[in-house]
Amino acid sequence: MGKIIRFRLNGRPVSIYVENNELLLNVLREKLGVMSPKYGCGIGECGACTVLLDGEPVLSCLTLAVEVDGKDVVTAEGLAKDSELDVVQRAFIEEGAIQCGYCIPGFILVAKKLLEENPEPDEDFIREYIRGNLCRCTGYVNIVRAIKRAAEELKFHVGKNKQV
Amino acid sequence: MTERKFVKPLKPKVDVNRVNTRILPVEFEYFEPRTVKEVVELLSKYGSEARILAGGTDLIVRMKQRFIEPKYIVNIKKVKELNFIEDRGDHLAIGAATKLREIEKSGIVRKRFVALYEAVRSMAGVQIRNMATIGGNLCNASPAADTAPPLLVFEAKLKIVGPDGEKLVPISEFFLGPGKTVLKHDEVLAEIWIPYQPEGTGSAFIKIARVAMDLAKVNVAVALRTEEGVVKSVKIALGAVAPTPIRAYKTEEFLTGKELSEATLEKAAEIVKTEVKPITDIRSTAEYRREVSGVIVKDALLKAYERISGR
Numbered sequence: 001m002g003k004i005i006r007f008r009l010n011g012r013p014v015s016i017y018v019e020n021n022e023l024l025l026n027v028l029r030e031k032l033g034v035m036s037p038k039y040g041c042g043i044g045e046c047g048a049c050t051v052l053l054d055g056e057p058v059l060s061c062l063t064l065a066v067e068v069d070g071k072d073v074v075t076a077e078g079l080a081k082d083s084e085l086d087v088v089q090r091a092f093i094e095e096g097a098i099q100c101g102y103c104i105p106g107f108i109l110v111a112k113k114l115l116e117e118n119p120e121p122d123e124d125f126i127r128e129y130i131r132g133n134l135c136r137c138t139g140y141v142n143i144v145r146a147i148k149r150a151a152e153e154l155k156f157h158v159g160k161n162k163q164v
Numbered sequence: 165m166t167e168r169k170f171v172k173p174l175k176p177k178v179d180v181n182r183v184n185t186r187i188l189p190v191e192f193e194y195f196e197p198r199t200v201k202e203v204v205e206l207l208s209k210y211g212s213e214a215r216i217l218a219g220g221t222d223l224i225v226r227m228k229q230r231f232i233e234p235k236y237i238v239n240i241k242k243v244k245e246l247n248f249i250e251d252r253g254d255h256l257a258i259g260a261a262t263k264l265r266e267i268e269k270s271g272i273v274r275k276r277f278v279a280l281y282e283a284v285r286s287m288a289g290v291q292i293r294n295m296a297t298i299g300g301n302l303c304n305a306s307p308a309a310d311t312a313p314p315l316l317v318f319e320a321k322l323k324i325v326g327p328d329g330e331k332l333v334p335i336s337e338f339f340l341g342p343g344k345t346v347l348k349h350d351e352v353l354a355e356i357w358i359p360y361q362p363e364g365t366g367s368a369f370i371k372i373a374r375v376a377m378d379l380a381k382v383n384v385a386v387a388l389r390t391e392e393g394v395v396k397s398v399k400i401a402l403g404a405v406a407p408t409p410i411r412a413y414k415t416e417e418f419l420t421g422k423e424l425s426e427a428t429l430e431k432a433a434e435i436v437k438t439e440v441k442p443i444t445d446i447r448s449t450a451e452y453r454r455e456v457s458g459v460i461v462k463d464a465l466l467k468a469y470e471r472i473s474g475r
Contacts, residue, residue, distance in 0.1 A: 022188070023187070023188055024226075041185070042228060057290055057296045059291045062295065063215075063295070133289065
């Protein structure tokens, strides 16, 4: 039992048949080849499967694929524009925030939303906001630093644009 | 002194390491009704074999673990009349399928129902709060449900809709036991009505948990109104210390009419400890829960007192 769902995936329209009991995470990874969302705990503790659903970070391992019919899904693959990495992605690389890398796509999507809500976050705000994401390498210090760096770079860019 | 018993290590019912949470190994028929009427019709038709899917952060997990295997899933995420926050003069109404994140962002909740705001803020991470709903938190009837103590102290009413129409149930009568509520199979929780509190009420929520993402070991909410330092009205509710979230009526009675001195707070903390009936489980021991109940009730009273405006 299932149905054909149509949704936008990283800006492109997708149409695919899914079973009622299929999870969004598995459809993305196994049927659509989008590999950045990861299976971590499967019960909503770790944040490795985070995707942006209509702009909000949610857990794709607890979301039925049939539910995303008509919605907009963004994964880490959808952040780079014209093969240039997003500011947040660059900041994670520059700060060495990536160790094994398994949790990073989830962290980056949450960081995107964090910066959209608060362009000047302090450390407490960041740590509070990313508490739904676990890093098994415990590399939180660098992750927090990367998010701060991304915030500063965004501010710098905005400032520059204003001057022009 | 309290008697100490040897605590046996607890065995989980299912070996969690052998549960495959990668997939959802349950087949079901799936519905996306658009109105409450349709929801009730589906529930009436399929009875106990149907389950309501709201946020899914509990239901899907429990289906993955095969604790429950419903044949019909009724997704209420797209029912507009269950998804709103509305000022109705004497009370604030919240649709049962409203996401925790929406409640957290509501200016009215933040200003007028501080304890509820704090409770929602304390729950899990941002992803879960983008999915989980206030109605789901209540209907799962976990003794540790964080939204329950604030709603108990604000004396919220729950609008329940069934085939024979709708009714209002005080939240103090809603929970029957762990996982059990007064809801029948063909009924749906539609709205939560939270009465505005009288001028000069301060409220607070405090939770003790192992880590930020975990459920509460103990949680408490307080709503307090004083006049010149004397308690005019006080409501205290605790979670995870009894089969359901509870009000601490004896402590409330003791505090009413008294000045909030250190000695009074100490005595109140002692009474709270006699009102709770905690158990030992994977998160905490009964002894710890009892002891800490007194401490955080005291802390919450002080916090609420500081918040009373024009004090």
